[in-house]
Amino acid sequence: MRKHLIFLVMCAFFTLCLIGCTSGPSPSKNNQDTQQSANTNDKGTQINKAALTVEKIKEKYTSGGLGKIANMYDYRNFILVEYLNPSNIQCFDLYNLETGDRDVMELGCNAKVFDFSSGDRIVFESDGTNQMDGQKLFPYYITYTRAKEVTGSENDFSCGMADLYKLIDEEVEFGVKENEMISDLKVTLTGLELEFAPQKGKEGEFYSGSTAIPVMKTSYDQNKNQFVIEVFSTSISPELLRKAFKEQNRYIKSVQFKEKGSNSSVIINLKDSAKYYTAESCNDEEFPYVNLIFRNSI
Numbered sequence: 692m693r694k695h696l697i698f699l700v701m702c703a704f705f706t707l708c709l710i711g712c713t714s715g716p717s718p719s720k721n722n723q724d725t726q727q728s729a730n731t732n733d734k735g736t737q738i739n740k741a742a743l744t745v746e747k748i749k750e751k752y753t754s755g756g757l758g759k760i761a762n763m764y765d766y767r768n769f770i771l772v773e774y775l776n777p778s779n780i781q782c783f784d785l786y787n788l789e790t791g792d793r794d795v796m797e798l799g800c801n802a803k804v805f806d807f808s809s810g811d812r813i814v815f816e817s818d819g820t821n822q823m824d825g826q827k828l829f830p831y832y833i834t835y836t837r838a839k840e841v842t843g844s845e846n847d848f849s850c851g852m853a854d855l856y857k858l859i860d861e862e863v864e865f866g867v868k869e870n871e872m873i874s875d876l877k878v879t880l881t882g883l884e885l886e887f888a889p890q891k892g893k894e895g896e897f898y899s900g901s902t903a904i905p906v907m908k909t910s911y912d913q914n915k916n917q918f919v920i921e922v923f924s925t926s927i928s929p930e931l932l933r934k935a936f937k938e939q940n941r942y943i944k945s946v947q948f949k950e951k952g953s954n955s956s957v958i959i960n961l962k963d964s965a966k967y968y969t970a971e972s973c974n975d976e977e978f979p980y981v982n983l984i985f986r987n988s989i
Contacts, residue, residue: 743788745770758782762804769810780822785813787840795845796835799823805832812836813848816855819865826867826903829970830855856967856989859911859918865970866906866981869924870896873931873955874978876946878938882968883946885957886980890926902979904972918965920957920983927955942985961985 745763748770752760758774765771770786776797783796787810796813800821806814813835819828832855835848857863874888887904889897907922927948936946942965947958964987971982 743770743786743791745788748772748786757784764804764807766807766810771804771807771813773804783813783815785810790840790842792840792842793845794837794847796848796850798833800833802833810840811838827865827906828972829863829865830857854969854971854984856969856986859961859965859968859985860913862908862910863970864906864908865972866922867903868897868905871905871922871924872926872928873922873948873957874928875980876931876936876957878936878940878943878946879982879984880940881942882940882983882985883943883959884973884980884982885920885922886975886978887925888928888978902974902977904979904981907981909968909970916961916963918959918961918968920959922955922957924953925955926950926953942987 749760751757752772752774756777758776760772760774762773763770768788770788772784772786774782776782781798781800781802783798785794785796786792798815798817800817800819802815802817805816815833817831817833819830821827832853834851834853837847837849841847870890870893871887872890873885875886877884905922905925907920910919910921911917912919927950932948939945942962944960944962949956949958965985967986967989969984973980973982
């Protein structure tokens, strides 16, 4: 009887030892699920364990030689960095803090962020100045879009330009060359076109490099409801000076020309429907022209 009791006690002891040994470090199913979910976001996509931080991004520019940071913008898990690269060209880099992905947007023009409310579409507003050659277009929008993020690629985005409309009383200066001549004017459905040709003896300068419109500046006389384009170092062809432009459209009543010194002015008598305008620099094979467009609303 005593031997039987000792045997039962020893069995109980070994059972407790076994329970103590097996109840320690092995993870439960719940712990495994929790650990696995920590590496996955709510969309089920894999997250980079070495996730970026704003501090890590800043280090890339302060010590990595990418350029000098001018501004930083954030939207959800995205950081948009504005900076000048070593060639003093304005660039923007988009970072995904979750995946560590980086996409480069080298604009090459003076621009500011206009709309950053998505990680797949960013709109910039350019003042038109090309940082490579100094040429200046009328201000415009630049839109970068992508269908989806491709981790590891720095060129997910495609780029497009769109017209930017200004109020008619907002002055804008744009254009490139000088010593040109206004050779023709055409009234269009929504505005007008001004075509340019070389002044006599200035043909070499006109065709040097590529043809481009001369420097011009817009202004508005509210009392007369006149929109004026002053074209610098540019003359007017004698035929245009003798011609009276009374052709109208939904925004224009009539057009007049005026020369003063080496500059010329195109005076547009507007209808009340003209509230906004934009201008496009164009080239018709040999001769450059500017397409002026009016609108009632935007």
